[in-house]
Amino acid sequence: MVGEGEILMNSTAYEEDSTQEMSVVLFAEGKRGAIEITRTARSITTFARSDKEMEMSLDVKIGEEPIKTGPEGQEAIESFFPKELERFFFIDGEALEEYTEMMRTSALEGLKEEVNSVLGIPALLRGEEDLTRIRRSIKSKIDSATRADIISSKALDDLNRQRDVLKSKIRMSDGLKNKLETVMNKLDDTKEQMQAHKELAPIVEELKVIKAQIELKKVYLKEVAAEKMNESKIAWKVLLWKKSQQQHDALLEIQTRANLRDNSMQQHKDSIRELEILLKETGDLCPECKQPHPEIEKYRAGKQQELDERNSILARLEEETPMSRDELTMKLGALKMFKPQDDSAERILRANDKWKKLANDIASLEETYRRLDAQLTEEAKANVEELGERKGRQEAMVTKRESEWRNAQDDVNRAELEVRRLERMTGKSSSNKEDHELDNIISSLVVAVKDTITSYREQARKNVEKRASEVFAKLNNAPEVYTGIKVDKDFKTAILNSNGKAARKPSSGAVSIMTMSVIDALRHVSGLDLPVFLDTPGRSLDEYHKSKLLEYFWQTEGQQFLIFAHSGEYAVKETVNQFEGRLARAYTITLPRDHRSCYQPKCLSEDVEHDSYNKKNTCNACGFEWDLTSQKTLVLEVPL
Amino acid sequence: MSEQEFAKGSVGISETSHALLVSLVYDDRKPSQDRPFESIVEAFRFAFALGFSMGQKQKREGKHVTVAPRQFIVTDYQEILKEEVIKNKQSLGGAISEYAEGGCSIISETVSMGKSALGLID
Numbered sequence: 158m159v160g161e162g163e164i165l166m167n168s169t170a171y172e173e174d175s176t177q178e179m180s181v182v183l184f185a186e187g188k189r190g191a192i193e194i195t196r197t198a199r200s201i202t203t204f205a206r207s208d209k210e211m212e213m214s215l216d217v218k219i220g221e222e223p224i225k226t227g228p229e230g231q232e233a234i235e236s237f238f239p240k241e242l243e244r245f246f247f248i249d250g251e252a253l254e255e256y257t258e259m260m261r262t263s264a265l266e267g268l269k270e271e272v273n274s275v276l277g278i279p280a281l282l283r284g285e286e287d288l289t290r291i292r293r294s295i296k297s298k299i300d301s302a303t304r305a306d307i308i309s310s311k312a313l314d315d316l317n318r319q320r321d322v323l324k325s326k327i328r329m330s331d332g333l334k335n336k337l338e339t340v341m342n343k344l345d346d347t348k349e350q351m352q353a354h355k356e357l358a359p360i361v362e363e364l365k366v367i368k369a370q371i372e373l374k375k376v377y378l379k380e381v382a383a384e385k386m387n388e389s390k391i392a393w394k395v396l397l398w399k400k401s402q403q404q405h406d407a408l409l410e411i412q413t414r415a416n417l418r419d420n421s422m423q424q425h426k427d428s429i430r431e432l433e434i435l436l437k438e439t440g441d442l443c444p445e446c447k448q449p450h451p452e453i454e455k456y457r458a459g460k461q462q463e464l465d466e467r468n469s470i471l472a473r474l475e476e477e478t479p480m481s482r483d484e485l486t487m488k489l490g491a492l493k494m495f496k497p498q499d500d501s502a503e504r505i506l507r508a509n510d511k512w513k514k515l516a517n518d519i520a521s522l523e524e525t526y527r528r529l530d531a532q533l534t535e536e537a538k539a540n541v542e543e544l545g546e547r548k549g550r551q552e553a554m555v556t557k558r559e560s561e562w563r564n565a566q567d568d569v570n571r572a573e574l575e576v577r578r579l580e581r582m583t584g585k586s587s588s589n590k591e592d593h594e595l596d597n598i599i600s601s602l603v604v605a606v607k608d609t610i611t612s613y614r615e616q617a618r619k620n621v622e623k624r625a626s627e628v629f630a631k632l633n634n635a636p637e638v639y640t641g642i643k644v645d646k647d648f649k650t651a652i653l654n655s656n657g658k659a660a661r662k663p664s665s666g667a668v669s670i671m672t673m674s675v676i677d678a679l680r681h682v683s684g685l686d687l688p689v690f691l692d693t694p695g696r697s698l699d700e701y702h703k704s705k706l707l708e709y710f711w712q713t714e715g716q717q718f719l720i721f722a723h724s725g726e727y728a729v730k731e732t733v734n735q736f737e738g739r740l741a742r743a744y745t746i747t748l749p750r751d752h753r754s755c756y757q758p759k760c761l762s763e764d765v766e767h768d769s770y771n772k773k774n775t776c777n778a779c780g781f782e783w784d785l786t787s788q789k790t791l792v793l794e795v796p797l
Numbered sequence: 798m799s800e801q802e803f804a805k806g807s808v809g810i811s812e813t814s815h816a817l818l819v820s821l822v823y824d825d826r827k828p829s830q831d832r833p834f835e836s837i838v839e840a841f842r843f844a845f846a847l848g849f850s851m852g853q854k855q856k857r858e859g860k861h862v863t864v865a866p867r868q869f870i871v872t873d874y875q876e877i878l879k880e881e882v883i884k885n886k887q888s889l890g891g892a893i894s895e896y897a898e899g900g901c902s903i904i905s906e907t908v909s910m911g912k913s914a915l916g917l918i919d
Binding site for chain 1: 823825828829831832833834835839842843845846847849850852873874875876877913915916917918919
């Protein structure tokens, strides 16, 4: 509405509104009743300078339905008139070359969507896309399932085997649990029975302790008794030595004396020999200085006396006749055999005491045991002992069974883990018969849709080609040269020459007519019953084609056709006169300055006074004045 | 002094003493009983030593049981007994046997009092 410095708001709103606002209201009749579409543009500033400063609103009223606004209103419009189709119903003559280019070249791709829309194909395409998407999803599921099936097939066999193993393990575990419970129940019974003898229990317990102590000590006693036996091996020596030690000591004394006598005799013999030598070798001279000595005789006499004494002693010693040395040695040796070690007696007695103490301890314990044991009757004792033993056995059995059961539980857990693993492998297969059936149905539907689209497009193409050729034949000024229009499968168009081939260089007017023909054909084939708006249709047409164009479109039957032409295209008076019978309404849009005669519908007088100074005209017939500088457009109905 | 001066003789004891000595031989099945000797010869040797040390000789009465000569060599004890056996014109084995019998008597008396046989060495 506003932009690039141009003011597109109508002059009344522009000049008079404090907040500029303009609305366009469109009235139409449709299958759902009267249609009223109101678009309003309101400036959000004092003077809007761009569309951004304009607030647009939309109100749509269709039949008895509630008014819809904004996006809902737009949706309501598109429900009977898809936006993609506006190009075929609002034809801008100024953009006709653009249409032409799109139809002639590969740029038709840009028109493809519109062509599809005109042919009503989008719904089918969307349907095909939807079906394809659904099918892809199912296919993926089936493919995954198929792959998983291969894996799961083996896993399933393994799973079945593993399930049997698991069952077996569970049975075994249950069996062991039952056994455990049985033993535990029995143990509970035993404990209950033991409660009946609980006053005897401490005695029995003490007896057990004492018995255990006795057993332990007896084992030790064996060692001590053996130790005593080893030590006592020389006990006889201790006894014999007490008496033979005296004899041994006496012999030892004899031996000592004998040794002393021998030494003494040897000393005497040595002295005698020295004295004899001395007396023999000594004359009148001193034996020391070898000089004559006055006392030498006295000295010699003394030595002789000493010699005599020694000989006397030696003779006496030799006269003593103790036992022989060998005999003495043998006697001593024989007696020494009886000599124990110094601490032998002590060790023997210590070992004996140790044994005796231990034996006494045992005897004491046995006495205690007997005394306690006497407090129990044989029956009670038997019962308590039996119960105690039974309890012990059962406790041991409970421990054993618990261990077995725990192991069995571990086996079960491992087997369960394996089963779950295999189940996951087999569980990947989620395909079923319904998936395959649905896939087949959708596949068929997709094929059917594709075939339908192809078939429909081909049929539509033929229809468009035929219709466009017919229209073209009516409108073009050289039907003998340009015989028709070819529409290929991509809806690219070409003008055919008389040889049935694409014309090399058709005239621009022929091309424009071709474009109009194709657009008209597409619209016709679409079956949409909507009015056509053609803005400046004759812009690029010569007089012939312009005339033919109106002749064709302004037919007595068919769609409502609105042409917005400027004065250079079509002269109002001549055109209205030519097509008067085909027109429903005709209007001119002018500015006040365009009128030199009174434009009041009831006047239309040509007696008008022009005031150039004040730039206004005044009707002398009716007195109506109009400002020649006013920008207010005038919509005037042309009487038919 | 030669060996011809006295007879070696043999050693033996009365059945009663033998029974006593047997009761003093170690039995690992009866560790609580006072059985300090490894064998009957050892028990006999202890009885002889005890009788000798106590100077108690006793004539054997009734049947007697011989002690194995190979395990009890009488000549091992001649040094302490020869004067006596020569004097008494007795065999070495005879003297030993009498001492052993005397020792058994002491042991018997001791054991009968509940005392330990080995306690006699003290």
